[in-house]
Amino acid sequence: MRKLVYILLSVLVLNSCSDFQKVMKSEDIALKYKKGEELFNEGKYKKANRLFEQIVPKYRGKPQAEKLMYMHSMCFYKLEQYYLSGYRFEQFVKSYPNSEKAEEAAFLSAKSYYEESPIYSKDKEETVKAIEKVQLFINAYPNSEYAEQANVLVKELDFKLEKKAFEIAKQYNRIYDYKASIKSFNNFLLDFPGSSLKEDALYYRFNSEYNLAVLSVPELKDARIALALADYKTLLKAFPNTKYLEEANELKEALEKERTNNEIKS
Template identity: 25%
Template structure:
């Protein structure tokens, strides 16, 4: 064996194979924050959702009452009506974001994204713009499917979460977006690993190598990186590239010396040591 390679340390617990996706922890706060903008005054509450002309405060608080009662679809319709009937009022701005939130709670993600994007297009510098961007990210994030399915939504979630962090790094939503982004990356890496294992199982070593290399290069901080390097070692050996296999195993040993995957890679390379003798 070369000097690059060393025996693994005493086995430690294996890295977590995945992390559970978290639900939005900040749901209640934005509602209170946005609703508080309405002040404590204003007209009488009414549960009526019929599209009849009403003064703006009555209409807004009717929508808020519906939301508080869990009638989120009716609430969204009434918040939309605030903007329709009173488009130039201060209440219309508040209603736009409350409508987006109501659609989100109703799991009408398409409508929530549309309403949030509308809010951002009209009020890009508003103090609630970070939340509108975060709400878009949540809508994509909560639609993420398992790793066996198409990952288009997962990529959209990644883009939206990255946008929150990029545009509003000092906001209260950036840290939670970073946590979710880590989970999204782990999910995407898991998809690549699943495909790579499938190719490996069917003897398509070159195709599997490309998948595992993608994880090793693009998802280095995820829980899948150690296994990806081990699978790379396997695949390179299978296609007759022992030097590339040694490199992958060496990177694995340098970055994850106590992992079960390095132990396996070390044993595999020891078994193949004769192949390296010139």
Template identity: 30%
Template sequence: MTKVHQYIFIFLASLLTFGCGEFYKLEKSTNWDELYEAANRYYDEGEHNKAIILYDRVLPVIKGSGKAELAEFNYAYAHFRTKRYIEAAEYFKTFFDTYNRSPLAEEALFMNAYSLYLDSPDFNLDQRSSREAVNAIQLFMNRFPESDSYERSITMIDDLQKRFEEKAFTESKMYYRLTEGLFPGDFYRACIVNFQNFAKSFPDSDYNEELAFKLVEVSTAYADRSVFDKKEERFEQALEFADDFEKKFPESEHLKDVSNIKSEAKAKLDDHYTIKEQYKARTAEAIRLREEEKKDQEDSEALKEEGN
């Protein structure tokens, strides 16, 4: 190592030691003005973790003073810059609730929503936090409809809605796969309800055609596997789903398949009607014969009584 390199190394080490020593002294200091200024300086220099530590010490002391507003705003942003989005969201909301007349209030409420948005998970995970983000974004949009961040908020809402849609579609496919198991009855019912709810929740989804086709498939299979007394009702429902599909998706690649399923369902329903009529006729005949037998028995007993 050359002497020049040695000097540079010693200089940098001195700066590091001085910096660490300075921060250590600040952590122990009770000079609140000095702490306040240092916290703001560290924040401005991008030393957000150090800023948070000092703000944690000074904020309870300066609370309610003229210095608190900027310190609390920086404190929230320091958490945001270090990707502690849940904490940042909480601090931005607290800032807005405390200083709702501040020039920084609009930004704070937006950052509350944006922090929750950034913390929201991928579509295949629990979406409860995403719904909290949607509520926060809508609150911001309602409170500041003229904001420059309004269009950005709409984009965030659209993205979150897409995650809800993907999550719902994944769940629908899961129910559909379960109908191929050993005990499909409950899953047939779950599929039918799930597919219908999906269409109500996401009427403009590109997935609606696929799920509407699967609804025809599942409802027909469900009717076919149902007990005799439920077949008529369920086949009629399956045919209604098929009619709805043909009306809503007249250009679908599934149209021919739906037509075939519909024809098979009608044939099975007609067979069911035939069996039902035959059953009614046999039942009526059995009742008639039983009544005749009963009458003959009563007449025979009456004759015996007359003979006695």
């Protein structure tokens, strides 16, 4: 019985493949549309799109073009070909702004750009582009059923930019380029004042100021110690119970000793 079942399944699969190939080779665009829609509804997006790609140009300007363009775009999205789905859905909205699918298409276009955004450590260009696209959707459809999701996407994308800027500043600290680290953390705090990484940024800026101060020549040391202690106060004012409290207090005590020693030498 098992052998018989396998044989029957094999026959069905072969017939299915054979039918698909026949439609692919056919000159009948209506047949291709029908078969493509059938495959789309079955979730066979790769095969459906192979047919859609053949007939999309031929249906341009026809009544069926709107639905065809939507299915074509959705196939790219389902296949995780986000660069293409972002572009195709964008074109759909431009071509059919009054379509009942326009809002969904606009959201999926924006989400496609979001999906194309790389991890924070990569180039930020695609992330910036994705933020622009999602924000455009929110502005165009402020009361959309997708608005909440879109706002979540913007927050995630914004955090990628924050994380990248933070890690760059922290990396300068790790490689002992304390001036660059301080400058980068100052820019970070100006650019992202409400960041969830603010506590970390304030501590590592103070850490960089500390290291720059203790490594300074005597004539620059007092001024840099003062800057470092000012950063210590800023950290404690913003986060009185900071997770870095023990480390920060140790650095503060070391700075005060360093200042006293420098005064004696002077």
